[in-house]
Amino acid sequence: MAPGNLVYQIILVLLLCSDDAVGWYWWCGEDVTINTPTPMEALSGSCLNIPCTYTDITIDTAQSFTGIWSRNTPAYDQNADNVISVSGSKSYPMDITGNLMNRDCTTTFHDLTQHYEDKYYFRIENGPNKGTAKCSYLQIRVRDFPWSPSIKVSGEQTEAEVVTITCSAVTPCPHAPPQLTWDLHQGTSHITETNITEKNPDGTIVTKAKLSITLTDSHDGKMIKCSAVYPVRRGVSKMSDSNITLSVTYGPKDTSVRVSPSGTLSTGQSVTLNCSSRAKPPVQKFTWFRNSSQGPVSVSEGDTYNFNFTEDVDFYCVASNALRTETSPVIHLSVTVGNNHVPWEAILGAVIGVLAVVFLAVSVWCFKTKCQIQKDKPQAEVVQREEENIHYEEIGLSKLKPKEASNHEEKEDPVYSHVQVSQAKPAEDTVHYGEMNFSKFSPKVVPEKELEETVYSQVQGSNSNSGEQFSDGVDDLYAKVKKN
Template identity: 30%
Template sequence: MLYQLSHTGLFKLSWTADPGSVPRHPTYTNPTYIWYKNGQNVQDNSSPMYSISSEDADSYYCAVKGHNGLSSPAVYKPKTTVSVSPSGEIVEGSSVTLTCSSDANPPVQSYTWWYKKNGGDYQSMTGPQHVFNQIQSSDSGEYYCEAQNEMGTDRSSTINMDVKYDPKSTSVSVSTSGEIVEGSSVTLTCSSDANPPVDKYTWYKKNGASLTGSEKTYNFTTISSEDRGEYYCGAENKYGHLNSSSVSVDVQYGPKNTSVSVSPSGEIVEGSSVTLTCSSDANPPVDKYTWYFQNKTFQNGFGQMYNISKFKSKDNGHYHCEAWNGRGSMNSTALMISLPGKQTSVMNAAVGIIVVVLVLILCLSGLMWFRKKSSKSISETRDTSENVQGDSSPVYDNISGMAMAPTATQTAATVVQDDVHYASVHFSRFKIQEVPLYSTVQLHQPQKQDEDVQYDAVKFNCPSYANRPTAAQAAEEDSSVLYSTVNKP
């Protein structure tokens, strides 16, 4: 027994009996056809045709009344399903096949796939299979298929294609799009597209080690100038890791570490050119400098450098500068700049004092030695006292920086000569009276009215050999005087 299905506005099911399928018997001269829908009798008809609409498409079959076991096979619309291969997680880059299958009688005539990727509009393609050679994250979305035969069309259930992939498009954003000022709060945020989502973040400062923290955000509670630089982050999930490009964090602050330097850096020569330079760390850079001399502002002193074309003694003093930008200002420490003359005079005075002290030590040592030797030769002195009485000429020793006592002409010449240091030691013996023994040490300075004069004088009084008393008398009558005088302006 065969069946036919035709469509002319309505679905028409017709029974066509094979001549040999129905026994030749009087009873079957005018057979009755019984139609069933989903197993239930819906019509007894002498006509082998049964008309239905497309909305009534279902499972149908018919039988011939009185003929046991003689019935048509059932006809029905497709029953459609979708399968995915391989099963399990779908990882980006792998090969994936979607298959649409359907149980239908008569067989399915066409398959149509419908899909919507990442929230877009539905699109379609035909065929029982849809193959992805290297599936991408962009292929994620909703998929279903439809199968159609003469009995109707059936739609499968929808599957969600969830493609797994490692982090992509990792980037860093700054909480503020405006200027970052020192002392403010700043937050950096790391963003990345990943499936499954990123489960670990790592923060880095360019040209530095990794920072503490594995969260999506990195916070500066009070940002400082030391925090300026370039930052980037790394995003990681079970499928991979990806670093972002770097973002610049430009922290603005007022001038810091302001200082003054001088050029040339060596000894300053009178009349030479001297340049002062003001340096300061600031962001934005310093746009105004002010110069001060002895805490008073210079006229026209507003550049980073200040030049003194001919340096003179009147320019000796303390210099400092002030640096200013839109975020604040800062003064440098004062720098003392002077010609070396004053400093040389001080050094010469110190050297002179040292020389005086050394000469005094030598004179005292000589005196002690002389007194000791004199006490041992008292008896010899008495025997020769008469011979000594007639000799009243002074005995002296002159130690000097010059070959003879300075004349008036030589004294004037010393004004333009180097300093002269000399000492004179005189010893005199007289018949009766005590003759002073003295040493004079004088530090000679250039003959300038405003220069300091420093000298030292030491005098010793000793009795002559002829009139030396006894040891007891010497103890009582020794009137030697040792003194030193230092005069300063």
């Protein structure tokens, strides 16, 4: 062999088989090649599924097949300690589960620990056909902590869009896949979706959970969390999680108008209107409209609008961004003329004041009227009682003879009744008279006590009967009345 060819072969071996292949510098034109993901990573205490296929060797399906995994070196010795798996044997931690006749060398490595981190070489024996994959080896790594799941949102994160959120977790051991759980961080409890396992193009397994959401502006900025719990040996589990924050775009919301100054407005006063709205992306354009008899009229653009009042008017604004537009509620501005505006509070106060004055006046009048009635009532009752206590006796007046009267006057001490004849009273006054019979008194001795008890009664008579009972020129008549 020429020296140049030897140098070439040495360099090629060093390039292709340099990783810790101490002492093994032969030609890598191997007769067997395996296809497997490398490196592969396992979780300590769990298993590792190794997808594997082999090529570049002639096989005879009539012959038996044996697959062998050796550790750290491609050299094969059936009794060597580096042999870690032989197909058909259960005494090794690695178990070839694939159908070697179909060139499938898929293998499961059970209960891995960091002690098993190394390179592994595959050998196939099929009757006279034998070969070892010297350079296409498998690198295995073992970790103590699980992988964080990945979260992906499919579709555009826009208001009203339905998006699918997928949580994915690597699954090195399909026999004990991780359990995925959602946490939406929106006041809801944990949501557990049905987990599904899928095979990647390289043969590895992944566990997924999917969640569909119709987006609204309230989802913007919300964090979504996915947790993965991996079961390991002896009932122990290991957990990891990941989260994402949603960024949802939406049209203008809560569009409103603010008036400055607020309160009472007067004709000719300068007024500023401000339009505000929230949106993502931000509002790109504000347009002001005034209602008129012909319909809405565009009067300005921008988030503020300044003008002088002259009449009652209605305004509203329209906010828009790349997604849509929103119209604010209509605001009515009532303008008062000059400074003659009287606040409704003052009007109400004046009305209450007038009512209070009227009520006070009525109360005073009622009080005075009641007192006057109570004052006059006793006087009326006294007059009435006095009128009820007046009794008149009917006096029958007969013609008295002067001579007889003279005789009696000499012999007796009479009791006199003074009868006064007055003018007749009007017809409406009714006078009741008691009848008194004046006759000759028998001479008798009147006791002194009775003389002291002489009572004079004034009798007022009517002028109508004076002509018949009294002589002309007589004004006073006396009747002798004995006190009973």
